Amino acid sequence: MKTRVVMVVALGCALCGCPIGGGTTYTVGGTLTGLLGSGLVLQINGGDNLAFTANGGFDFGTRLANGASFSVTVATQPSNPAQTCTARNASGSINKSDITNVIVSCTQTGRFAYVADRQSNTVSAYAIATTGALVPIGGSPFAVNGTAPTALTIDPNGQFLFVANNGSNTVSIFSIDVSTGVLTEVGLPVATGNGPGALAVDPTDHYLYVANQTDNTLSAYTLDNGVLTPIAGFPVTVGDEPVSLAIDPNGNFLYAANFTGNNVTVFLIDLSNGVLSNVSGSPFGAGAGPLSIAIDPTDAFAFVANEAANSLSAYSLNATNGSLTAVAGSPFPAVTNPESLAVDPAGRYVFAANAEAADQVATYSITPSSGALTLLSTAPAGSLPVGIAIDPSGQFLYTVNFNSNDVSAYTVAPSGALTAVAGSPFAAGGQPHAVAID
Secondary structure, three states: OEOOOOEOOOOOHHHHOOOOOOOOEEOEEEEEEOOOOEOOEEEEOOEEEEEOOOOEEEEOOOOEEOOOEEEEEEEEOOEOOOOEEEEEOOEEEOOOOOEEEEEEEEEOOOOEEEEEEOOOOEEEEEEEOOOOOEEEOOOOOEEOOOOOEEEEEEOOOOOEEEEEEOOOOEEEEEEEOOOOOOEEEOOOOEEOOOOEEEEEEOOOOOEEEEEEOOOOEEEEEEEEOOEEEEOOOOOEEOOOOEEEEEEOOOOOEEEEEEOOOOEEEEEEEOOOOOOEEEOOOOOEEOOOOEEEEEEOOOOOEEEEEEOOOOEEEEEEEOOOOOOEEEOOOOOEEOOOOOOEEEEOOOOOEEEEEOOOOOOEEEEEEEOOOOOOEEEEEEEEOOOOEEEEEEOOOOOEEEEEEOOOOEEEEEEEOOOOOEEEOOOOOEEOOOOEEEEEEO
16 A cells, blocks of 8 residues: 655745646655665655655655656665665656656665575575675574475565475465564465466565466466465466566566577566556567576666577667567577576676586676677586576675585675685575575
């Protein structure tokens, strides 16, 4: 439910742009997620301060006339803990309706890491030390009420962990203790389609999408304090063997990599109800065996790991209509079978597990003007790194190693080079398949 945020400072009508002679005016608002600290203040058009103490919906007090410009900015970042909040869909012009899709996301250095142990039917949980080392959380590993946990994701507010159980066709839900990282299972697992293998939560924390690899469908649910409610009309058909999902940072489009379809399906997300509609031109071609898709934080490029083709595809992303256009030189050779991708929070590098040689992680630079990839360096990993994640601050990178049952941890240099954290690799459960950072 949208909540009204108290206006701390109000500017006069002449300064805020409302029409002196009357007429229809419109509000600007959206959703705040991830806030843990205190002191966050937003502004619109340089004034009308809004102070926040909790996540949720918001509206500015300022009302704007049709055609008026708006710009939402972060005036004061949170502290205790220190966080960085970023506003998206944050500028434009009023077009005869209220603005409701501003997304303000707050992040901090990763606190906890969670690993899906496919063979053990558990989730291994760790606290992240200041060095990037992983320290097992008391009670870890946590049993999953399902079989073959294959993928996991954390909601934008860091309150819930969702686990796709590939063998039992369900999603398990855990609440996350924000102080300790301890997991507590919430209710019973929720039914999905056959072979769920990928998950994505939209940036507003309203919807969860699940890719069902075996029956080539997507399931969708509304989110309410960790409770999943199926959305009417789902599951819907996608491509052949959807194995990876990504949502663009502005929350407008859902991307599904289809392993045997050798393509990427793109859907427009109806932000009012979570319903999906096909984007013109979709699906877009990829290499053979696209296994992972990642989108850069600037919403300009998308990248796909083509496992069977030993290559990486790079696309320019049209943030208006969601379409993908292959960049010059794509696909880029990867030598071996790339398994998983991550993009650093600044949008400078793509990290690919198992890309340039078996049991390694490769760093590629992203050319800002084109999205082209250039290999920079590699670092050794464990046996068959199949999942990869970077912490929200961009300081640490983690890979899960399927055959050696452990997690490799790295510090990320400004150059993108990776250096193993002291004590790495860290033990996990049987056949770790995915990792998520809170």
